[in-house]
Amino acid sequence: MIRTLISALALTALLGGAASAETHEVHMLNKGEKGMMVFEPALVKAAPGDTIRFIPTDKGHNAESIDGMIPEGVDGFTGKINKEVEVTLDTEGLYAVRCKPHYAMGMVMVIAVGDATTPDNFFEGRVPKKAKERFEEELGAL
Template structure:
């Protein structure tokens, strides 16, 4: 009897913990408050285990990680064109996200997971289009 009660309590706590996770929506837009071809908002901070729903508000967009711009050991993702995609972010750190067809136009955003105040010094290194780098810097400054 005690074993059944302990198992039931453990299951209840596990299910209750799952209820604490949040889902945050990010729109993929042709035009937003920061100009053309944007994610809105351009920067968000979530807790580990939270989900981000990238909403294909306008056509011809996708959401995917930028190579080299995610925490070590974190899984990359690639959303389909014109489709919403939900991603659960478990690994703490900073993630660079882009819309592949509009990357050169600066359609990027930052997802910060956890409490780290700043990304690693190497976060903005590598080949980034000028407009994308400018928007990533602005997004980081807004966190």
């Protein structure tokens, strides 16, 4: 009887943790509330274990992490053009995401996982002017 109760409690705890993970949808758009070539939303606040689903609402877009602008030790991701991509983020920190074909046009977004703060070296790499402006706008909302 006690073994059954302990097993049931353990199973409930495991399933309860999995159920708390959330899926956030991000649309890749030619035109949105903030202008041309955008991710909506452009800022996602997520918890460790949450999944981000990038949806190519308009054609010609992809979603990929930017090397040097994700938490240290985390493998980046690259989605294919016109294909939905899902990523589960387990490590706290900031994740910069771009649409490679429209990066210079500022098609970027930020995912803040957990208690993320902007690292001092976040903009050390070469970031196109329009992309940097959009990053700074979203980081200001954290």
